[in-house]
Amino acid sequence: MKSRRFVFRDIEWWIATFVFLIIVLTNIVSGANYDQIDKFFGSVFMPIVIYIGFYVIHLVIIPNYLADKKVVRLILFSILCAVITGALSGVCAAGIGTDAERFFRFYFSMLALYPGYLLTAILLKKMLLPPTFKDYHLYNGVRLLTIVIFAVIFLIASQIFVNQGTLIILFIVLPGVIFFVLYNYYLLYKNRQSGNIKAYRWFLWGLISIIALVFFIIAAEQHIPEIMLLGLGMILLLIFVIFPLSNLIFKKYEDYIGKIDDLSLQVNQSSANLSFLRSQINPHFLFNALNTLYGAALMEGAEKTSDGIQKLGDMMRFMLHENHMDKIPLNREIDYLRNYLDLQMLRFKNESNLEVEIKLTDDVCEGSIAPMLLIPYVENAFKHGISTKSKSWIKINLRCLKGSVHLDVVNSIHPKKQTEDPRDESGIGLENVKNRLTYYYPDKHTLTIVANDTEHFVHLGVQLS
Structure with missing residues (x-):
């Protein structure tokens, strides 16, 4: 059966919203370290301004152009949005003490990054869409990978308002949570649902043993016993939070699929x-x-x-x-x-x-x-x-x-x-x-x-x- 083509404009918006939300929340939490109020507000409002500019171009200006094909209006509104976004974000950058040269390098790299992504998306459509390939599986996978790559490039280029906490959350915590959710679904939840309790217990206690061993080795090498408490907290978080919540989502999803089949x-x-x-x-x-x-x-x-x-x-x-x-x-x-x-x-x-x-x-x-x-x-x-x-x-x-x-x-x-x-x-x-x-x-x-x-x-x- 031919696969379906994902609605990537919505996916792009949701991923961008999630990334900017993490950036803003992390900046708010870490804003207590700023000694001046203008630095705090600059670090919070600068990503918000950039996000609003992205939203206007991505979900307003470009869809209107695709509907009416008016190139002049596309160019004029895009330039106007870019100028307003640049002016407001420049004010925020000045508030956090960023010099003009660094800000302009950052902002013009952003202006180049977005058209670069759009051009890449157009090339992928020409290369991978049917009838070149019989279905959408390859195209969907490559487009998702492309979104992730450009998101990583954006985070690396946005160091003026992206702090270390954001990078830890997006590059370590989030992939870790995704890994444990997938581990739970394929090795724990599936085995328990099928009645294979023995395999379920092996995979559960095997995971707990590996986590405990890793944190024990790190604590021993660093000579910091408190790291063992961090490993214990991670195990408790998996058992009492991540696994139960993901199981609830899996059950709801299967009920939803069952209703569709009925x-x-x-x-x-x-x-x-x-x-x-x-x-x-x-x-x-x-x-x-x-x-x-x-x-x-x-x-x-x-x-x-x-x-x-x-x-x-x-x-x-x-x-x-x-x-x-x-x-x-x-x-x-x-x-x-x-x-x-x-x-x-x-x-x-x-x-x-x-x-x-x-x-x-x-x-x-x-x-x-x-x-x-x-x-x-x-x-x-x-x-x-x-x-x-x-x-x-x-x-x-x-x-x-x-x-x-x-x-x-x-x-x-x-x-x-x-x-x-x-x-x-x-x-x-x-x-x-x-x-x-x-x-x-x-x-x-x-x-x-x-x-x-x-x-x-x-x-x-x-x-x-």
Whole structure:
């Protein structure tokens, strides 16, 4: 399966935000060592100014250029942002006692570093994106490595406001935490989840023994016994903080993935159910139409039969092509309904006991609808509402309102022994339509069915998207 391309603009922003946050927090904590207030505020606000300048260019100016392709505006706003950022950061640099020459070397190196990264990213797109390679794995990995490399270069070049504490956190503490989290996931958490407790204990106590041994050797060489307490604190931090928190994250992640898998399974099952429902509905209409044509051919000449065949061809085309779509134009659904009614009238027009009243809107109905939602209730009226011995009636009224379609069907009811096809009384077609209405139009349809001893009434209203 082809991998997905990462959204690197977001990744770049999150990494930059994290790095600058560590820098600012470290400068605040270490600011107590400054003997002057302007040095403290300069060390804190200078990285904030640089970060705001990065944010404006990276997430405002460049995305706007990608949208409108206006090069002049890109250049003007970039220069303006660079000038304002340089002026404000220059004031902060003066506050911490940085001379002008050192500041300008730093700032112009920053101005060169960012375009250098953008150019590198463009070259990687040209070299590594499909179809050059079959998927995005290599491209994603190289881009992530490139971000890390440029972040390291930035930290090295930003010594005027990046202190030693920041470097320790980003280059020692953070990689160490990442290592222990990965160690926990692959060697501890996975083994415990799979029930391999013996391997889990070996890896846990093996790690603790190695850490204790390393700190013991360092304490012995440095002749500082207190280093052993630092090793003990690190072991306690792993056991009671890092491992439990990472286990909680792993569990939440697996629950989240499990929910996604369950939803995907439900979607696949719903699609299969819809296909099954359609396969149940379609043959019923085809056989009805064929029976109608058969009766018309016996009773009348070729002219009306050919007209019926043409209408049947339109209906079959509809079912072969459009009936398998999720949504179709409402006018196509109504055209199918007209063809069905015309075929039925060919069959029953000489029935003296039958009164049929049909009102179909002549307006062009706008909007889309799930196919085969209207016809089952009309078809049900012809199937159960006609008797060759008793007076029968069918009244159909279809109208389109703004954003909705409404169908009213009224038909007479006769004893079961007088229905045309007494073997077919399961009503599975109507149940399928109800299921599809619930699936496609939850809380956006009304279905009212009222029946007494002599008459059956259906009203269907659907709000169209």
